[in-house]
Amino acid sequence: MQTATLRAATAPIRIVPRQALAEAPAPTATITTLCSTCHLKDLCLPCGLTGTDVQRLDGLKFARRRIKEGQALYHEGEKFQFIYAVRSGTFKSHLTLKDGREQVTGFQMAGELLGLDGLASGQLASSAIALEDAEICAIPYAHLSELAASSTDLQHVISRLMSREIVREHSLMMLLGSMNAEERLAAFLLNISQRLKARGYSASEFHLRMSRAEIGSYLGMKLETVSRTFSAFQHQRLLDVDKKHVRIVDLEGLQRAFDLRVH
Amino acid sequence: MQTATLRAATAPIRIVPRQALAEAPAPTATITTLCSTCHLKDLCLPCGLTGTDVQRLDGLKFARRRIKEGQALYHEGEKFQFIYAVRSGTFKSHLTLKDGREQVTGFQMAGELLGLDGLASGQLASSAIALEDAEICAIPYAHLSELAASSTDLQHVISRLMSREIVREHSLMMLLGSMNAEERLAAFLLNISQRLKARGYSASEFHLRMSRAEIGSYLGMKLETVSRTFSAFQHQRLLDVDKKHVRIVDLEGLQRAFDLRVH
């Protein structure tokens, strides 16, 4: 039964060394995609909109695009033109530091948006890399804002999504500013768990798509510390961990590990 | 001459123990405030708008409000109704953790906006406290979005301001995730310096309105470490520090302390 839920939670695993992948030209499908019939409509852009407004979104006729594991959806500094919605797969977004190291600023899964940080200056402030083969909708921002002119509800939705991103980053700041390694990893795992659950996957058993180093970058700790903290949780019988496969054994215990701090 | 620039940079200092201040009802002035004639219009909401759109903003007829040092502009959990623009003074915004400690998420000065995080859920996600006597414009969000319905440019401005907040938090995440104490404080001081400069104050000499503990909370370090790092900078002849009064002696040296890392 657990294997069944696991099956549901995780697509077949293909390990591809990320460096080895050539950055092939991204094939842009000409299939027009309709929000009104999308299975993600309650998580994604149309979330909270009424039927008529969702149908208005259908007018956008934006393209889908497949991104292979390891490929970039966009790079820091590129011109901002699209808001991207993840249809399937997982992304990381990250900034590059002057010395070449990277700071991961978030992981995005189905129904979540990418590229919102580009609005501020017209240039994308971060890069987005697919952590597994993925598919996205590329929504031309110009069209979207034209559409928003005719619907205050749609304006609100866009604003609300941006605000949600601000709130998300708030909590990450809290994490980075005031939590120890165990609290950080517990918070991370509970967050992943919740988001998978909201997408119909198992909340207790899943495959992490990101490496220890990427988790560490996101959580402000070194990959060795991430690994050690996973081991510690396993010894405390909170988790079963096998590389990227995680099973939450004691959800409440995990919540205690981090609930102590958070409001 | 340095004292002259200092004079310009800092209002007269009134030290009031923050705890001692009663939270008196906030007097709401009925003076209508016009964006088109505001001296902050190039930093604040109207930034980037053309004359006709700015005049449209005048239609908002929002109220000003004075906030005394130590008083709250709003509290976490309150209903979201307004976007606040700082006219004068400095604010901190912060989250409260379950155990009572607080995490400072930002400091806001003249022309900067507060309350954007409330859009996501309709409840304000943080609290805002005046660090000195201050004045704000309270812009009813409902009116603002009505107005935005008639101008795509105005919509863009709102979105851009929110996006800017996302980008700001990105860089803070980078700071919290990958910098040591000296880099953090250098980044903080350079940021304050830039923002004061943009407001016509001295970039090299200023009064910090926040305590060591508040700086520490913002930067993810303890107040003692903040104090020690200030002392270290003074010994390295990068700064002259006397409590909250800071003079940047070696700007380039300070930039080197943190430029090493940041793109």
Add this chain to the structure above:
DNA sequence: CGCTACTTTGAACCCCATCAAAGCTAGTGG
């Protein structure tokens, strides 16, 4: 089967937190 990328674990070190105490300043009240 060897290569590469990633993970795990150990050992030593160091930066920062913690604990403690003293100094400074403004405001209060005798």
Add this chain to the structure above:
DNA sequence: CCACTAGCTTTGATGGGGTTCAAAGTAGCG
């Protein structure tokens, strides 16, 4: 006017959590 208090800052001493360095283990792939 000055002792006293409260709040904030500075500095010292100590210890610990996490980093760093190092090495071995694992898995998938050519």
